[in-house]
Amino acid sequence: MRKLLCLYFSILLLFFGCRKESTTWDADYALPLIHTKLDIGNLLGDTNLLVHADSSLSLSIQREIYRMDVDSFFETPDTTISQIHKLLTPATLSIGPGFTFISEAEESTYSIAGAELKYFMLKGGVLNYELISYVTGPTIDSIILPCATKAGVEFSEVLYVPTSDGITPAIVAGSVDLNGYEFDLTGSNGLKYNTMTSKASSTIDPAFSSNVTISQADSIRINVSFQDISPARALGYFGNDLIEIPLDSVAIPYMENIVSGSLDIDQVQLDVTIKNGLGVDMQVNIEQLNSLNTTSIVALTHSSIGIPINLTRPMKTGWTVASEIHTESFSNSTSNLDEFLENLPKEMSYSAQLQLNPFGDVNSHGDFFNYEYPLHANINLEVPLCFAANKLTLQDTLPIQIDQDTTNIQSGSIIINAVNNFPLSAEIQAFVLEENGLFTDSIATSTTIEPAVLNLSNEVISSSTSQVILTVNKDQITRLMQTDQLLIKVVFNTANLPSMIKIMDWHDIDLNLNVILNYQHTIN
Amino acid sequence: MDSTNSVVINGYANAFYQGQGLSNEFMNKLIFGGYIDDQLKDQTEQKLLNFGNRLAFGFSTGIKCYVATDRLLNNPNWNFAVNADYIELNSSTYSKDLFHIIFSGNADRIGQNMELGPSYINRIVFQKLGLNLAHKSNNCEFGVSFVKGQSHFALAANQMTLHTESDLSAISLETNTYMQSANKQGNKIGAFNGAGFALNFTYSLPIKVKNHQSSSLSKETVATKEIGTITLQMDNIGAVAWNNSPSTYQIDTTYSYAGYEVDNLFNIDNVNWVDENTISDSILPQPRVSNYWTVLPAVFNLVYVSKLTTSHPLGSVAGARYQLNADMKPMVYGGVNIRLHRKLSTSVIGIVGGYGTITTGIRINYSSNLIRAFASCNNVIGLISKKGYGKNINLGLQCRF
Numbered sequence: 001m002r003k004l005l006c007l008y009f010s011i012l013l014l015f016f017g018c019r020k021e022s023t024t025w026d027a028d029y030a031l032p033l034i035h036t037k038l039d040i041g042n043l044l045g046d047t048n049l050l051v052h053a054d055s056s057l058s059l060s061i062q063r064e065i066y067r068m069d070v071d072s073f074f075e076t077p078d079t080t081i082s083q084i085h086k087l088l089t090p091a092t093l094s095i096g097p098g099f100t101f102i103s104e105a106e107e108s109t110y111s112i113a114g115a116e117l118k119y120f121m122l123k124g125g126v127l128n129y130e131l132i133s134y135v136t137g138p139t140i141d142s143i144i145l146p147c148a149t150k151a152g153v154e155f156s157e158v159l160y161v162p163t164s165d166g167i168t169p170a171i172v173a174g175s176v177d178l179n180g181y182e183f184d185l186t187g188s189n190g191l192k193y194n195t196m197t198s199k200a201s202s203t204i205d206p207a208f209s210s211n212v213t214i215s216q217a218d219s220i221r222i223n224v225s226f227q228d229i230s231p232a233r234a235l236g237y238f239g240n241d242l243i244e245i246p247l248d249s250v251a252i253p254y255m256e257n258i259v260s261g262s263l264d265i266d267q268v269q270l271d272v273t274i275k276n277g278l279g280v281d282m283q284v285n286i287e288q289l290n291s292l293n294t295t296s297i298v299a300l301t302h303s304s305i306g307i308p309i310n311l312t313r314p315m316k317t318g319w320t321v322a323s324e325i326h327t328e329s330f331s332n333s334t335s336n337l338d339e340f341l342e343n344l345p346k347e348m349s350y351s352a353q354l355q356l357n358p359f360g361d362v363n364s365h366g367d368f369f370n371y372e373y374p375l376h377a378n379i380n381l382e383v384p385l386c387f388a389a390n391k392l393t394l395q396d397t398l399p400i401q402i403d404q405d406t407t408n409i410q411s412g413s414i415i416i417n418a419v420n421n422f423p424l425s426a427e428i429q430a431f432v433l434e435e436n437g438l439f440t441d442s443i444a445t446s447t448t449i450e451p452a453v454l455n456l457s458n459e460v461i462s463s464s465t466s467q468v469i470l471t472v473n474k475d476q477i478t479r480l481m482q483t484d485q486l487l488i489k490v491v492f493n494t495a496n497l498p499s500m501i502k503i504m505d506w507h508d509i510d511l512n513l514n515v516i517l518n519y520q521h522t523i524n
Numbered sequence: 525m526d527s528t529n530s531v532v533i534n535g536y537a538n539a540f541y542q543g544q545g546l547s548n549e550f551m552n553k554l555i556f557g558g559y560i561d562d563q564l565k566d567q568t569e570q571k572l573l574n575f576g577n578r579l580a581f582g583f584s585t586g587i588k589c590y591v592a593t594d595r596l597l598n599n600p601n602w603n604f605a606v607n608a609d610y611i612e613l614n615s616s617t618y619s620k621d622l623f624h625i626i627f628s629g630n631a632d633r634i635g636q637n638m639e640l641g642p643s644y645i646n647r648i649v650f651q652k653l654g655l656n657l658a659h660k661s662n663n664c665e666f667g668v669s670f671v672k673g674q675s676h677f678a679l680a681a682n683q684m685t686l687h688t689e690s691d692l693s694a695i696s697l698e699t700n701t702y703m704q705s706a707n708k709q710g711n712k713i714g715a716f717n718g719a720g721f722a723l724n725f726t727y728s729l730p731i732k733v734k735n736h737q738s739s740s741l742s743k744e745t746v747a748t749k750e751i752g753t754i755t756l757q758m759d760n761i762g763a764v765a766w767n768n769s770p771s772t773y774q775i776d777t778t779y780s781y782a783g784y785e786v787d788n789l790f791n792i793d794n795v796n797w798v799d800e801n802t803i804s805d806s807i808l809p810q811p812r813v814s815n816y817w818t819v820l821p822a823v824f825n826l827v828y829v830s831k832l833t834t835s836h837p838l839g840s841v842a843g844a845r846y847q848l849n850a851d852m853k854p855m856v857y858g859g860v861n862i863r864l865h866r867k868l869s870t871s872v873i874g875i876v877g878g879y880g881t882i883t884t885g886i887r888i889n890y891s892s893n894l895i896r897a898f899a900s901c902n903n904v905i906g907l908i909s910k911k912g913y914g915k916n917i918n919l920g921l922q923c924r925f
Contacts, residue, residue, distance in 0.1 A: 021557035025565065028631035030692055032783035417691050513783070514692035516631045523554075 023523040026410060033414070034513040040385065040503055044254060050382070055504045059383040065250050065350060067376040068243075068278065070231070070369055081108055085200050086219040094213050095137075098206035101214055105146075107187050109195045114239035116193035117185050118365055124230035125178040132169045132221040133161045137212030138205040141172075143222060147184045147197045155181060160205070166218065178229070185236070193236060193365070198224075231369065233319055238280050238367040240357040249292065249349040250379075256346045261392035261491065263344060266500055268337050270300075270330040271380040274311060277323040277373025281362065282311040283355040286328070291345035298343040302335040304328045308355070313363070314373070321373035341383065348379075385503035388494050389424065395489040397433075406481040409474065410518040416468040418449045419510040423460050423501040424492045425451045428468060431487040432479045439487035449509070451495040458501050477517075531925040532590040542879035542903065542914025543579030545571040549910040555581075565627045572620040575642065578851055578879045580615035590658060605656040607667065610713075611649070611760070613821050615851035615879075618643040625686065635690030641681035641699070644851055648821060649674040650764060651713075652722055663728035663753075673718025673764040676706040676818060694782040699775055704816060706770035720764030722820055728755045731828070752830035752839065760820040771811035822848045829871075832863035839863075841871045845878070853877040857885065867892050875902055880913050896922040 040057060041049055050058040085102045087093065095101050131141055138161065145155035157176055164170040187195035202220050204212050274284060285308045289300040314324045332338045357367070416428070426449045431439035447468040452460040472480065480486075494501045541551060550568045553560050586609030593603065621638040630638060654669025684699040709715035735749040824846045830839030842858035859873030873885040880903065887900035898920045906912030 023554055023557050023560070025560035025627055026562075027625075027627060027629035029629040030631040030634055030688055030695075032689075032692055032694055032781065034784050034786050035693065035782055036786040415692060417693070512691060512693050519629070521626075 024520055026518055026520050028516055028518050030516045031514065032512065033515050035511070036513075037508055037510045039508040040505070048253070049505075051505045055506060056502050057385045057505055059381075059385060061253065061381040061383075062378060063250055064376055064378050065248075065272075065348075066245060066352070067374055068354070070278065070371065070374065080223050080225040082221060082223045083198075083200065084219050084221050085202065086216050087214060090216055092213060092215040094211045095204050096211045097204050097208040100201055100203040102200065102202040102220060104201075105188075105197065105199045107192075107195055107197050109187075109192065112194050114241060115234075115236060116239075116365060117234055117236035118193060119182070119184060119186075119233075119235040120231045121182040121233040122178045122180070122229060123232035123371065124228060126175045126227045127155075127178055128173075128175045128225045128227055129157065129159075130171065130173040130223040131159050131161060132171050132223075133202075134164045134166055134169050135161070135202070135204075135212065135214060135218045135220065136164055136166050137210075137214075138163050138208050139220075140203045140205055141220065141222075142199070142201045143224070144199040144201075145196060146199060147195075148178075148181045149184075150181045161202075161220075164218075175227075178226075232371050234367075234369040235365075236367060237361045237363075237365040238356055238369070240355070240360060243354040243356065245350075245352040245354065247288075247349055247351040249347040251347050252345050255293075255344060257394045257396045258344050258346075259393050259395050259489075262390045263342055263392055264388040264390075264498065264500065265338055265341055266384055266386040267332055268341055268384070269382045270335075270337055270340075271327050271382075272330070272377060273325060273327045273380065274309075274375070274377045275323050275325050276311050276375045277314055277321045277370065278375045279313050279316060279321065279366070279368035280356050281313050281359060282375075283308045283353075283358045284311055284326075285309070285353040285355075287351045287353065288349070290349045291340045291343040292347045292349055293344050294346065296343055298336070298340050298345075300330065300335055300337065300340050302328070302330050310358075313367075316368060316370070319370050321368075321370050323373050341381075352377075386500050388498050388500045389492045390494075390497055392492045393489065394492065395487060397439075398486040398488050399484060400486055401484060406478045408520045408522060409477050409481075410520050411471070411473050412477055412515055412517040414470040414472065415514045415516065416449070416466075416470070417512040417514070418466045418468065419463050420449055420466065421452050421460055421463045421507045422503070422509055423451050423454055423458065423495045423507070425449060425495065427491040428470075429489040430470065431489065432476070433483045433485040433487065434479075439485075451493075452507075454495050454501070458496055458499050460504070460507065530592045532592075533923045533925075534588045534590070534920070535586070535922075536918070536920040537583075537585040538916075538918045539583045540902070540914065540916035541579075541581035542906070542916060543577065544880050544913060545573065545577050546579060546913060547571070547910065548906055548912045548915065551914065552910070560627065562628075569620060569623060569628075572623055574621075575619045575639070577618050577620065577623070578616070578853070579618065580613065580851060580879045582611075582613040582615075584609065584611040584613075586610065586652070588656070601660045601662075603658045603660060605658055605665075605667070607652065607654045607656060607669065609652040609654075609669075611652070611821075613649075613850060614645075614647045615821075616643070616645045617851045618645075621686075622684075630686065630688050630695075634688045634692060636688065638686040638688075639684070640686055641684035641701075643679075643681045643684065645677065645679040646821075646849060646851060647675065647677040648764075648818070648849075649676075649711075650718075650720075650820070652760075654722070654724070656724070663730070665724075665726040667724045669722040669724070669762075671718075671720040671722050671762060671764055671820070672716060673706065673720060673766055674713060674715050675711045675717060676704065676764070676766055676770070678702075678704045678818070694780050696778060696780040698778040701773070701775040703773040703775070704766075704770060704818075705773075705811075706766035706768065706816075708769045717768045717770070718764045718766035720762055720817075720820070722760045722762035724757075724759045724761070726755065726757045728753050750831055752828055754826070754828045757823070757825040757827075759823045759825075761822045762820045763817050764820060765815060765817050767815040769813050770816060771813055772816065773811050819849055821850045824848075830861055832861060832869055834863075837863035841873060852879050859885070878902075880906075883913075885916075894924045896920075896924075 044059055048059055048061060050060045083106060085104055087101060129143060133139060141159045141161055143157045148155040159172045161172050162170045185194050185196060186192050188197050200222055286305055289305060291298040311326055312324050315322050330337045428447060429442055431442050433439055449466040449468060450464040452464050453462045455461045541555065546568060550564055586607060588605050588607040590603050590605040619639050619641060622640045622643050625638055625640060651672045652669040654667045656665055656667030658665040681699060681701040684701060687696045706717045709717050730750045731752045731754060732748040732750050735747045827843030829841045832839050839861035841861045845855045855875060855878035857873045857875040859871055861871040863869045867890055869889045871887045875883045875885050883903040884905060885900065885902040886904050887898060890897045900918045901907050902916040903912060903914050906914045
């Protein structure tokens with residue numbers, strides 16, 4: 001019996017217990033991965049394109065390259081103004097509650113960075129005060145600025161100061177927001193500049209129960225300082241400072257992705273526009289304007305470069321300013337602008353000088369400033385998309401995330417089906433971001449998407465269809481799945497070189513990215 | 525059960541896998557491990573029908589204990605028996621294209637339809653605990669069992685067409701599929717996902733013939749002689765209610781996957797381009813959770829076995845078998861029965877139908893006063909050759925006390 005049972009289970013074990021290794025097989029699965037349609041707006045941004053009546057396009061880049069920081073003209077000194085108020089008589093007085101024993105008016109003149117201002121209004125800033133009292137009774141003190149008004153009401157701050165023991169002072173400190181205050185800086189006689197009028201008074205608190213003995217030793221000190229002053233409007237003479245705009249640069253969008261190749265551009269136009277709302281006479285000297293890429297610099301040459309340009313002061317009605325606009329235009333015929341751009345600049349550098357009131361106070365303190373009408377300089381670059389590209393190489397990183405277990409993927413192909421309406425061919429390479437942060441591993445050799453079919457006038461008459469197959473091995477797929485960035489490198493060549501082609505607003509390319517994966521099934 | 529024994533214990537085990545078209549070389553690698561190369565896949569696929577291919581594998585074992593008593597029903601002819609069984613059956617019907625997409629993929633079927641249906645998969649695992657009444661003289665037996673449902677999965681893809689666009693721009697799946705799953709408590713033997721009942725019935729009819737004997741010239745005596753037995757056996761007639769929050773899916777839709785649509789390749793966020801959850805969520809609808817019944821894979825077996833004696837050591841065996849809900853074709857078989865020794869006999873049969881086409885079976889019986897045993901195989905070639913299709917082994921042991 002026992003032998004039979006042993007035989008019985010031995011046979012069962014033989015039948016079911018023979019699994020020694022995993023079951024595996026390979027299968028090839030074809031899947032669509034990405035579908036996208038690209039037009040030139042995707043590449044350059046719709047807001048940067050101008051569509052002309054014939055459907056041709058221009059790249060229009062507008063950038064502000066300089067804005068004058070007017071606040072720096074009116075910097076108040078970073079010092080605290082201190083005033084001491086005391087009894088005028090040397091006698092010691094016994095003063096009853098409610099009696100005002102100090103009432104004084106003063107004028108303070110400030111030095112404001114070479115400017116002589118008659119008026120200003122603030123859109124920001126704080127007045128800090130500190131009152132130090134040795135009076136041996138509670139007082140009610142006032143700080144009044146008759147020169148400062150807001151909605152017609154003069155600045156007045158009432159302070160309740162506690163009793164001092166005569167040795168240790170009573171101190172009250174605070175701050176007042178000056179936003180919206182207008183300052184008349186002509187002093188009490190209306191003929192001065194940068195001058196503020198103020199009043200201080202001190203009264204024994206009427207609620208105090210007894211008289212207070214006060215002598216000249218019982219002084220009251222008021223410290224006042226201004227902080228973060230931001231003028232909204234100003235009137236006066238702003239001085240004749242020479243303002244240096246040091247060498248600075250502005251990035252040229254999309255150009256940073258061009259790494260090599262050449263571009264032959266047709267007509268280009270660059271306008272540098274200075275819009276001046278600052279009510280002063282001014283001279284501008286554009287010292288240099290350079291095209292910078294990683295290997296070369298091309299300086300823009302033009303009759304206005306290095307030569308002072310007089311800017312007329314704008315007119316104002318009330319505080320509404322009609323800004324003066326001055327434009328310097330650069331084109332192929334008046335400058336080396338095509339060479340400037342064909343240098344494929346990643347940045348444009350510039351430096352300039354601004355001279356305020358080069359002829360002095362010829363307007364009798366009639367300079368004005370309204371922050372709503374600043375001085376700024378803009379560039380407007382218009383490049384018709386009519387060009388010839390020879391191995392123009394763009395590269396950009398593409399964020400990707402494919403959270404898949406790739407253990408079983410043995411190899412694969414990325415198949416790009418392209419329907420191209422652009423008159424350009426494109427050779428595509430892709431690189432995976434390595435752990436060391438470098439894009440070193442090309443997962444695809446160069447393969448070409450053919451340009452659209454052109455007629456004799458180099459106009460697109462029909463699209464072309466191309467299939468690009470990028471074959472990747474297991475190691476590359478693993479890295480492709482694990483990486484979070486791809487570097488895409490595309491080499492463009494326009495059709496029928498060296499003839500120029502025009503990009504139209506209806507040109508696009510339809511891309512289907514598909515994969516065929518060799519997947520190894522495993523049953524453990 | 526002889527009247528001389530007070531207790532008889534029967535044990536059995538059956539294990540098999542079989543699929544018409546799926547050779548042992550293929551199945552051995554699929555089940556026991558190994559690399560299935562392209563050549564083997566191609567050879568296997570060539571043997572498949574376009575539709576209606578069958579594959580099944582299963583395992584069942586059980587024990588039944590007969591107790592002789594004179595007091596049951598106040599009739600000494602009745603015995604009772606208790607049985608405990610474990611039954612697992614996985615069966616499927618599938619198309620050639622379903623085999624192809626699983627083992628070869630769709631890359632070589634771009635621009636074509638792949639008919640993945642009609643395809644059916646059934647998996648049921650259950651245990652039985654039953655009480656049987658056996659009538660000694662009439663050779664019949666009837667039993668009822670409580671069924672504990674361990675696991676159930678059924679997929680009926682009446683239509684399932686996969687189309688891969690010629691430019692690979694999209695893959696579409698048109699399907700009408702019904703799916704049930706009752707595995708909430710897991711798939712282990714302790715899982716209690718359903719409950720039901722099963723009936724079994726066995727009746728054996730001895731076949732007797734008249735035997736004319738002449739004792740003298742004037743007198744002839746007529747006696748009957750048993751030449752064989754016809755046995756009708758029905759097992760697992762019953763059903764299970766799957767009542768532990770089972771899921772039912774009804775998918776009648778056309779799904780198209782066209783990849784990730786990127787508006788602007790140069791300005792995209794970090795996104796997961798291939799999100800399995802998104803894809804599966806869009807294909808698989810939310811399940812409906814409600815109890816359901818399934819009919820057990822009942823077995824119907826009718827067999828004739830001739831009686832072997834010393835004077836007639838060669839006999840015949842024939843029968844038919846069918847199993848419900850098991851994706852199998854009716855099976856008929858017939859062959860010879862040979863007495864090799866007083867305690868040993870064997871039979872060799874040919875089998876048509878079932879999960880295979882035509883197979884050969886063999887059975888060896890041992891019989892003594894206290895022990896009876898058998899070992900049989902319904903697919904001899906499959907058991908020994910890589911070129912065969914499937915494996916099958918049955919073992920039985922009866923001990924008498």
